[in-house]
Amino acid sequence: MSLGSSLGRSLRRCVAAAGIGAETLGSLDTNPVPADWRHVTKVDPETAKLLPVAYPLYLRHTDAVSVGGSSAVTAENTEETFRLLARAPVPAFHEPSEARHVTERTRELAAFLALPEVLNGETEALVGTLGEGLAYIRDEMVPALLREKLPGPLYRLVGDPLVDFATSWLLAEAVFEAYIVQNPASAAARRSGVDESDVLSPAVARERAMVADRHLDSEVVYVEYSGTYGGDEAADVLRAVADSVNGARVWYGGGIDDREKTVEMLAAGADTVVVGDCFHDVADEEVAVCARAVEALGVAPSADEIRSWFDAEVDPAETAAARYLRTTPGVDDPVAAAERALLAALALCFGALPAAVGEEGEPAAKRADRLLSAVDPGAVTRLAAALTDGDGDGSGNADAALGDYCGRVAAALSDTDPEPQRVRHLSLSKLSVSR
Structure with a gap:
């Protein structure tokens, strides 16, 4: 190993150690996802999923809006949704199900990009989809943007290094959501290959959450029951997960449709509850x-x-x-x-x-x-x-x-x-x- 490489590696270790010390021993909160969010509203860009005409009056009571869906979502209707939500009184962030839903316009309008990774699904759901998305960003999206912004001769001179830098910067700026998918009958489970045998006990969920928090540096650990209410089972999982993470936010989604369910999940350890269908x-x-x-x-x-x-x-x-x-x-x-x-x-x-x-x-x-x-x-x-x-x-x-x-x-x-x-x-x- 060269002297330069050795010094660079040592510097990275020092920076990492300082960050870990600040998070675990001090009170510094470096997570870009606000700690005071208690309620997030999920908006599906699918054209059939409408926004209330009085949506600013409803959304003034939530903390943020998550934009993303799995069916009939396109880059066009995602941009359309973000343009409309520019009138919302709270921030909107983008949780794309496909990398091609991310465009220059959505990046401008979204508070941040949230990339999902499933902790209890197939390997494809953890790294395969992310790898495919990264390849699209590196090989297509970023080069197209740079060609549009830079004169031809300048792009040919500095294009490749800038592509690598911009791709790495985009990922560094993104928020990662580590999902624990607990409803095997849901669309989320089908997409990520989760079946009955993959539903996690509180103890195993705690272990996966620790990996997400300390190794994957996931900003959010998301306990997802997707369309059904998890009740006591979800509360047990949330308590175990909340007890195990240090820097990550703990979110719960699934079947929240009244005050009691919101209160129960927050009391069990969720920092935030996510509400979707009842808004549409x-x-x-x-x-x-x-x-x-x-x-x-x-x-x-x-x-x-x-x-x-x-x-x-x-x-x-x-x-x-x-x-x-x-x-x-x-x-x-x-x-x-x-x-x-x-x-x-x-x-x-x-x-x-x-x-x-x-x-x-x-x-x-x-x-x-x-x-x-x-x-x-x-x-x-x-x-x-x-x-x-x-x-x-x-x-x-x-x-x-x-x-x-x-x-x-x-x-x-x-x-x-x-x-x-x-x-x-x-x-x-x-x-x-x-x-």
Whole structure:
């Protein structure tokens, strides 16, 4: 070994030792995943999985959004989802199921890239998929980006070293999620080759978590029951895992659809619970509620008529909106919050509909603003605050943000959609109204 190699190796060891000492002996937290996240909402970019039109009002109660899915996901609908979530009041990060879903645009809009690795699946699920993704990034994605940015002669001169550097930098900046997949009937289990024999006991889960935390340097250990609630079994696994890790965050996902389940998993040792399907259920509910209201009231009712219809026809306590909001630890009154969000969706719908069906009169943004204020006095303030908190331009102009958003809602309801990538993923884009 040359002197230079020996010195380089020694330096790396010193840096690693300093980092380990800071994490284990001191109080330095070097994990880029925030320690205070308690609730993450998973959004599937699949076109059939919609976002509620009032999504800023819902997402202001979560800590972050994870964007990723396994079926019918493309680079295009992933970019579309991130563009829409640029209006969300919380950070959105990317958890791709395929490397080709990662684009220059998603990298710009995502808070970070989260790469999954399955601890109890086939070898393919741990290193094979990552290797395939790394090859795509190294051989295709990064060279294409550099060719676009650099003049031809300069790329030919420095392209290869820059490709290697950029690939390594991308991986160094990524967050790794070490999954323990515990529901063999789930799609996640099928993708990763997990069957009944691979379900881990608390003791074995603890061992795998220690490997992920101390050897693989995974920032997250994710106990995943995927679509079903793990209950006491999951609580035992979480206690064992939480007791074994030092720097990694412990996440739980699967079947969270009420406050009690959230509290139970957090109490068992999860730092964060992840909620998915029940958020998309809210979007489907919005379409159904707005369709019923339009059928009953026409396209241009007054605020009093909207409120009277809602009070007579909708029980907020029994809605998907309330179910989702019950999963969020920070909402004191989920039913009241659900009522406000559903009324906001109706106001946005009826504010935009006249313009969408070709009726002359008040501009859509102005009408929506007036209806929001009338059906719920605090609605404009809440929605504008949520929109500007998530606004990437830093302008802080609440009126402009709300007007712009109302315009996008009108576009979602209209046949003449100027920016489909920003609005077709909204629930009301699926509302069928006679033109």
